[in-house]
Amino acid sequence: MHFTTRISQKGNPAAFTNAITNEYNEMDEVMFLFDMTAIGELLIDFTPLGDRSYRANPGGAPANVLVAAERLGKKTAFLGMVGTDAFGDMLEADLKSYGIDTSGLLRTDESPTTLAFIHLDEDGNRSFSFIRNPGADTLLTADLLDYQRIGLARLLHFGSVSLTHQPSREATFAAVQFARCMNIPVSYDPNLRTSLWPSLEEANEQLMNGLQLANIVKLSLDELEFLTGTNDLKQGSAIILSKGPELVFVTLGARGCVYRTAEGFGYLPTYDTTVIDTTGCGDAFFGCALSLLLDEKKPLADIPLSRIAEIADYANCAGALCATKIGSMATMPTMTEIEHCRAETAKLIFPDLKY
Numbered sequence: 001m002h003f004t005t006r007i008s009q010k011g012n013p014a015a016f017t018n019a020i021t022n023e024y025n026e027m028d029e030v031m032f033l034f035d036m037t038a039i040g041e042l043l044i045d046f047t048p049l050g051d052r053s054y055r056a057n058p059g060g061a062p063a064n065v066l067v068a069a070e071r072l073g074k075k076t077a078f079l080g081m082v083g084t085d086a087f088g089d090m091l092e093a094d095l096k097s098y099g100i101d102t103s104g105l106l107r108t109d110e111s112p113t114t115l116a117f118i119h120l121d122e123d124g125n126r127s128f129s130f131i132r133n134p135g136a137d138t139l140l141t142a143d144l145l146d147y148q149r150i151g152l153a154r155l156l157h158f159g160s161v162s163l164t165h166q167p168s169r170e171a172t173f174a175a176v177q178f179a180r181c182m183n184i185p186v187s188y189d190p191n192l193r194t195s196l197w198p199s200l201e202e203a204n205e206q207l208m209n210g211l212q213l214a215n216i217v218k219l220s221l222d223e224l225e226f227l228t229g230t231n232d233l234k235q236g237s238a239i240i241l242s243k244g245p246e247l248v249f250v251t252l253g254a255r256g257c258v259y260r261t262a263e264g265f266g267y268l269p270t271y272d273t274t275v276i277d278t279t280g281c282g283d284a285f286f287g288c289a290l291s292l293l294l295d296e297k298k299p300l301a302d303i304p305l306s307r308i309a310e311i312a313d314y315a316n317c318a319g320a321l322c323a324t325k326i327g328s329m330a331t332m333p334t335m336t337e338i339e340h341c342r343a344e345t346a347k348l349i350f351p352d353l354k355y
Contacts, residue, residue, distance in 0.1 A: 032152055032153060032154045033075070033077075033152040033153070034075050034076055034077045034101065034149070034152055034153040034154070035069065035074040035075050035076060035153065035154050035155065035291075035294050036065075036066060036069050036074055036075075036076045036077075036153055036154065036155045036156075036157055036290060036291075036294070037076065037077040037078070037079060037104075037149050037150050037152075037153035037155075037156050037157070038062035038063065038065055038066050038076070038077075038078055038079070038156070038157040038158065039062060039078075039079040039080060039145075039156070039157075039158050039162065039171070039172055039175045040060060040061065040062030040063070040079075040080055040137070040158055040159050040161060040162040040172065041060040041061070041062065041063075041080065041114060041135075041137040041159075041161045041162055042058070042059075042060040042062075042063050042078065042080045042081075042082055042091050042095070042105070042113075042137060043059050043060045043082075043091075043113060043114040043115060043116055043132075043135065043137060044056050044057070044058065044059065044087050044090070044091070044113060044114070044115045044116065045057045045058070045059030045116050045118055045279065045327070045328060046115065046116065046117045046118060047118050047277070047279065047326055047327055048118060048119065048120055049326075054117065055326075055327075056087070056090070057327045057328065057329070057330070058090070058091050058094040058095070058328075058329050059116060059279070059280075059328050059329070060080075060137075060161075061159045061161065061189055061191050061282075061283050062078070062080070062157055062158060062159050062162075062189075063078055063080070063095065063100070063329070064280050064283035064284070064287070064328050064329055064332070065157055065189075065283045065286050065287040065290070066078055066095075066098075066100050066157075066287070067098045067100070067287070067328075067329040067332050068283055068284050068286070068287020068288055068291070068318065068332040069287045069290060069291045070098050070099045070100060070332075071098075071287075071332045071333065071334050071335075072287070072288060072291040072292075072334070072335055073291075073335070074291050074294065075099075075101075076099075076100050076101065077100065077101035077102075077103070077104060077149045077152075077153065078095055078100050078101065078102060078104060078105055079104040079105070079140075079145060079146060079149060079150075079175065080104070080105055080106070080137055080140060080162075081105070081106045081107070081108055081136050081137055081139055081140040081168075082105065082106075082107060082108075082113045082136050082137065083107065083108060083109070083111060083112040083113040083136040084107045084108065084109045085112050085113055087112070087113035087115070088107055088113045088136065091113065092105055094329065098329065101149065103146060103149065104145070104146035104149045106140065106144055107136075108136050108139050110136075110139055111134050111135060111136045111138075111139055112135070112136060113135065113136050113137075114130065114131065114132040114135030114136060114137050114138075115130070115131040115132070115135075116128050116129070116130050116131075116132075117129040117130075117131075118277075118279055120277060123275065125253075125278050128193060128195070129195070130193070130195060130196060132196065134165060137161075137162065137168060138162075138164070138165040138166075138167075138168045139167065139168065140162070140167065140168045140171045140172075141167045141168075141170070141171050142167070142170050142171040142174035142175075144171075145171055145174065145175055147175075147178055150175055150178055150179050150182070150184065151178075151182055151184075153184060154184070154185075154294055155184065155185050155186070155187060155290065155294060156175065156176065156179040156184055156185070156186050156187070157186075157187045157188070157189075157290065158172055158175065158176060158186070158187075158188055158189075158210070159188065159189040159190070159191040160188075160189070160190050160191050160192065160193075160203075160206065160207050160210055161191055161193060161196065163206045163207070163209075163210060164193075164196045164197055164198075164203075164206075169206065173209070173213075176210075176213050176214075177213070180213065185215045185216065185300070186213060186214045186215050186216070187214060187215065187216040187217070187218070187286070187290055188210050188211065188213070188214035188216070188217050188218075188245075189217075189218050189219065189282070189283075189286060190207045190210065190211065190217070190219045190223045190227065191223070191282075192207065192220075192222065192223050192226055200226075203226075204226065204227065207223075207226075207227060208227060208243070211227065211240065211243050211244065211245065212243050212244045213244070214244065214245050215245060215246050215247070215300060216245060216246065216247045216248075216249075216289075216290065216293070216300070217240060217245045217247070217248050217249070218248075218249040218250075218251065218282065218285065218286040218289070219240070219248075219249075219250055219251070220250070220251055220252075220253075220282065221233075221250060221251075221252055221253075224236040224237070224240065224250050227239075227240065228240065233250060233258045233267070233354075233355040234258075234265055234355060236250070237250055237258060237260040237265060238260065238265075240260075241260050241261070241262070246261060246262070246300040246301060247259070247260075247261050247293075247300055247308065248260045248261075249285070249286070249289060249312065249315070251281075251282050251285055251319065252270075252353075253278070253281075254270065254275070254348055255269070255270070255348070255350050255353055256268050256269040256270040256316055256347075256348070257270070257285070257312055257315070257316055258355055259308050259309065259312045261300070261305060261308060262301070263304070263305040264305050266305065266308075266309050266312070267353075267355045268309065268312050268313050268316055269316075269347040269348050269349055269350070270316040270317070270319065270320050270347065270348055271316060271317050271320040271321075271341055271342070271345045271346070271347055271348070272320075272345060272346045272347060272348045273320040273321060273323060273324050273341070273345060274324055275323045275324070276323065276324055276325060276326060277323065277325065277326045277327065277331075278322075278323050279326075279327065279328045280322050280327070280328025280329070280331060280332070281319040281320075281322045281323050282319065283322075283328065283332075284315075284318040284319045284321070284322035284331070284332050284333065285315040285316065285318055285319035286315070287318070287332065288314055288315040288317075288318035288319075288333075288338070289311055289312065289314070289315040292311040292314055292315075293311060313342070314338055314342070317333075317338045317341045317342050317345075318332075318333050318338055320341065320345075321333040321337055321338065321341055
């Protein structure tokens, strides 16, 4: 796909959206350069090794989703900002090593790269402590975005961490609005990190703003309850669907996931793997689900619920495999690993689960 209307890295989307959209709609065949572009945070995850030792791993949910997609054969691009420090160098090199296009990754000397320290409990479940006041990722501005990396993609993905502060909030919503103008589907992970928000009221408002702009949403049970006021999976997922998305996944950790479309609702248990570290499991799930949805090459509304269930089962398996290793990006599974897990691994059954 080629645009005759010039899109520069330093262009306001309001100035050229209409012209580009007209060209886009007049094309007989769109040749996409990327399957998926993501915008958001890219940071260092300090993963505990024991004895107060940590390993510096690349992290950030939107980037994790791209790595998961790359491992499944997709071509991806990242939009974001890191510092002009050694951590920023490391992150840029890491994304390139996974095959992700980094031409939209910007650098700043105004603030260092964001750092996150991961804490694991005895079951491998994680929590985070952030060094981000501000972090380089929050300084991304709408006028610096490479909008062509959005227009050349089949899907745009974003999360809520880039919505916590300005100017990255404005930049994220500019990217999403641009994608919507181009009729490019949008996926969204609310990914609530309460410690990063000035208040829970502001978090709820901005997470809901993101929800209303997305076609595909993946959220945890905690996030479902935060946004809907209920932990009832049928009722809560119906509320989320009513806000605008066409497809909703709710991940339940070891208990699997539920999925909902206008056609219906379903539940699937996940696979019984040995859990070491749950960091990135939701991103592995979503990256796998989005990759398989893109393989359908049809509108979401035309994908039957039975196929959504199959996709959710693959995604469950991807998340379960991610949990068997320490880290996030390096733990994203290949399709061969997923197929082997589905064939050889039993599922976890919870008779008391209500859905």
